[in-house]
Each structure stands twice: as C-alpha cells, then as structure tokens.
Amino acid sequence: MATHDPVSHDDVRTSETRPADGRPVAKPANPRFSSGPCAKPPTFDLAALADAPLGRSHRAAEGKAKLLAAIERTREILGVPAEYRIGIVPASDTGAFEMAMWSMLGARPAEMVAWESFGAGWVTDVAKQLKIEHRVHTADYGEIVDMAALNYDNDVCFTWNGTTSGVRVPSGDVIPADRAGLTLCDATSAAFAVDLPWDKLDVTTYSWQKVLGGEAAHGMLILSPRAVERLESYTPPWPLPKIFRLNKGGKLIEGIFTGATINTPSMLCVEDYLLALDWAESVGGLKGLIARADANTTAVSAFVEAHDWIDFLARDPATRSNTSVCLKFTDARITDGAAFAKAIAKRLADEGVALDIGAYRDAPPGLRIWCGATVETADIEAMLPWLAWAFDTEIST
Numbered sequence: 133m134a135t136h137d138p139v140s141h142d143d144v145r146t147s148e149t150r151p152a153d154g155r156p157v158a159k160p161a162n163p164r165f166s167s168g169p170c171a172k173p174p175t176f177d178l179a180a181l182a183d184a185p186l187g188r189s190h191r192a193a194e195g196k197a198k199l200l201a202a203i204e205r206t207r208e209i210l211g212v213p214a215e216y217r218i219g220i221v222p223a224s225d226t227g228a229f230e231m232a233m234w235s236m237l238g239a240r241p242a243e244m245v246a247w248e249s250f251g252a253g254w255v256t257d258v259a260k261q262l263k264i265e266h267r268v269h270t271a272d273y274g275e276i277v278d279m280a281a282l283n284y285d286n287d288v289c290f291t292w293n294g295t296t297s298g299v300r301v302p303s304g305d306v307i308p309a310d311r312a313g314l315t316l317c318d319a320t321s322a323a324f325a326v327d328l329p330w331d332k333l334d335v336t337t338y339s340w341q342k343v344l345g346g347e348a349a350h351g352m353l354i355l356s357p358r359a360v361e362r363l364e365s366y367t368p369p370w371p372l373p374k375i376f377r378l379n380k381g382g383k384l385i386e387g388i389f390t391g392a393t394i395n396t397p398s399m400l401c402v403e404d405y406l407l408a409l410d411w412a413e414s415v416g417g418l419k420g421l422i423a424r425a426d427a428n429t430t431a432v433s434a435f436v437e438a439h440d441w442i443d444f445l446a447r448d449p450a451t452r453s454n455t456s457v458c459l460k461f462t463d464a465r466i467t468d469g470a471a472f473a474k475a476i477a478k479r480l481a482d483e484g485v486a487l488d489i490g491a492y493r494d495a496p497p498g499l500r501i502w503c504g505a506t507v508e509t510a511d512i513e514a515m516l517p518w519l520a521w522a523f524d525t526e527i528s529t
C-alpha cells in the first residue's frame with residue numbers, strides 16, 4: 133500500500149499478522165506525528181485558503197473582520213468567558229508568553245515552575261533577564277511539580293503541558309480562585325486538547341501550529357480581567373519594545389483584542405487558522421477535539437501495555453499528556469539509549485511511517501508521538517506495529 137493511501141481498520145488488523153520479514157503490511161495514510169508544527173487537519177487543502185485577502189491591508193474592513201472572527205471563534209470553541217480579552221500577537225507562543233512576562237511581572241515575587249525544557253526557558257527569562265525576586269520549583273523529566281505547594285499570593289508562571297516530557301497538569305483544582313497573584317499559563321500543547329479552567333488562569337498563551345495544526349508565527353494571548361487590571365496599574369521598571377507593548381497612556385490598547393494587531397500579521401496564516409477552527413467545529417468543538425486526542429493516546433497506551441520494552445516518560449498516569457506523548461525504551465539490552473532511540477526514529481522515517489518522532493533535543497532519549505486532534509487514530513494504529521518492527525529489527529542488529 134502506498135504511504136498516503138487511506139488505511140482501514142481491517143488493514144490495521146492485517147498489519148499485526150506480519151509477513152516473513154516482520155514488516156507490517158499497512159502504513160499510516162498520514163505519517164506526520166511531529167509535535168510542532170503538527171499535522172494539518174485531515175480535511176486540509178491548500179485550495180481552501182483561496183479566500184485569504186492577500187495583497188490587502190490587514191487594517192481594511194475585510195482583513196479586520198477575519199482577525200476579529202479568529203478571536204471570537206476561538207472564544208466560542210475554547211469557552212473563554214466574555215469578560216476575558218483575546219489577542220493575536222507576534223512571535224508565536226514565545227512572543228505571547230514573553231510579552232506577558234515582560235509587561236506584568238515584577239509587581240510581586242514570582243513562582244517559576246518547570247518540569248521540562250519550555251518551562252525551564254521561562255525560568256531563565258525571569259532569573260537572568262528580568263532578575264526579579266522569584267522562587268524556582270522544578271521536577272525532573274517525567275515528574276511534575278506539586279502545584280498545590282505554590283504560593284498563589286505571588287505570580288505563578290507554569291506550562292500546562294510540557295511538550296518535551298509529555299507531562300501535563302492533571303487539573304487546575306488546586307489553584308485558588310481567590311488568589312492575590314496572577315497565574316501565567318503557557319498552554320501551547322494544551323489549548324484545544326484540555327478543558328482549561330478559565331477562572332484559574334489570568335494569562336493564557338498558545339500558538340496556532342499545535343493542536344489545531346495551524347501555521348506558526350502568531351501567538352494567542354488570553355487575559356483575565358485581573359491581568360488587565362495589572363497591566364493598567366503597574367509599569368515595569370525595564371524598557372519594553374513596541375512589539376511587547378499592550379498599554380498606551382496607562383490604558384490597555386483595546387484594539388489589539390478586536391483584531392487591530394500590533395504589527396502586520398500574515399493573512400494567509402489567519403485564513404488557515406479560520407479553516408482549522410471550521411474543522412474543529414465540524415468534529416464537535418472542544419469536546420470532539422479532546423475525544424480525538426484521548427482516543428489517540430489510548431491507542432498508544434494499549435501498545436505500551438502490550439510491550440515490556442517501552443514505557444511512558446510521564447511516571448504518574450494522571451499527568452500523561454494527550455498531545456505530546458513521550459516514550460522511553462526500557463529494554464536492558466540497550467547500551468546507548470540515545471543512539472537506539474535515534475535509530476528507531478530513523479527507521480520509521482525511512483519507511484515513511486512516522487516523521488519527526490525523536491525526543492526533543494534537551495529531553496531524555498526516546499520517542500515523542502503527537503496525539504493531538506489533527507492526528508487520525510487509524511494512523512496511530514497503523515504506525516504502532518511498525519514501531520514494534522523497528523524495535524525488533526534494531527535490538528537484533
């Protein structure tokens with residue numbers, strides 16, 4: 133079967149009964165399991181972007197309407213309360229999160245929380261760049277920080293889903309609703325895969341290229357009324373570049389939250405995001421997206437349970453991500469874990485059955501299989517027998 137042919141469930145079952153050389157029969161219709169940019173929605177077609185107002189000003193009525201639609205449809209699907217602001221900002225999730233840190237931190241001490249690479253990056257920002265009073269809470273890859281042990285009178289910066297370890301916050305219940313500090317949440321790999329508790333989040337950021345399979349470059353910044361209050365009552369002691377400025381004359385620039393972006397966005401990316409939102413709606417909105425990610429993760433879990441040479445990096449099942457699923461090899465015969473994992477990822481890529489599934493460069497050796505909503509469960513199911521084949525082949529060479 134050709135790499136991009138659709139795979140039926142019957143094909144998948146056939147692939148479990150391997151031919152003589154051990155190779156599965158079926159291949160995933162789409163071998164893209166990268167953790168970002170992630171697979172486009174299954175119905176994606178470049179021709180569907182033809183309505184993008186290319187070559188037009190983003191400040192013309194048509195462009196502004198598209199940007200406002202992107203904001204309002206995001207609100208609808210994610211269930212963001214009406215009193216929260218949603219803005220499209222430059223430089224993807226990094227831009228959105230750093231803009232929030234640079235604009236709001238320093239009014240109180242910060243609690244910096246990290247259990248993998250991206251959270252660690254935000255710790256570095258605070259410790260080495262902003263140099264404000266802070267406490268650092270870290271856990272090793274595979275573990276999570278006790279979110280109940282933080283001081284929520286301080287500002288708390290954390291990542292909901294650590295993309296490089298596959299560990300996510302199990303629930304926001306421990307965050308007090310009556311906290312004095314702000315919570316700043318990097319939700320890049322969680323938005324559209326988790327029902328985020330908006331009353332517990334003051335600043336939430338994500339990028340388009342993750343769970344919805346959009347294009348990179350634009351960040352989403354979601355602000356609670358308390359975050360806006362901070363912006364309007366506090367001026368940080370450091371200079372802010374124009375690209376980070378959310379205030380003018382001590383007032384929030386409201387236009388940013390109705391589609392008047394700080395600088396020029398790509399209207400092609402906006403059109404692509406609108407298309408992804410259409411698709412999200414067509415699969416049942418947030419509930420449907422979560423169900424798709426959960427089904428993908430369940431398929432991987434069943435595989436892990438059935439094979440004693442592989443395990444989740446996330447130790448506690450309650451903290452296992454349903455998007456960035458990180459796995460480690462546990463077979464005692466493996467002497468060089470990094471080389472082994474790399475060789476498996478290469479075999480799978482060479483066969484055209486799984487692209488870009490090597491662990492993140494800073495993470496422990498292993499595999500990272502994106503299970504977000506744009507990935508079809510049939511593709512995960514078709515890919516996993518190939519993982520077993522690659523393991524068997526590699527371990528015996």
Ligand SMILES: Cc1ncc(COP(=O)(O)O)c(C=O)c1O
Binds near residue numbers: 294318319
């Ligand atoms: C949790 C997390 N935070 C931040 C980023 C950086 O996102 P971007 O490249 O969109 O700025 C990523 C990217 O993978 C991520 O997974």
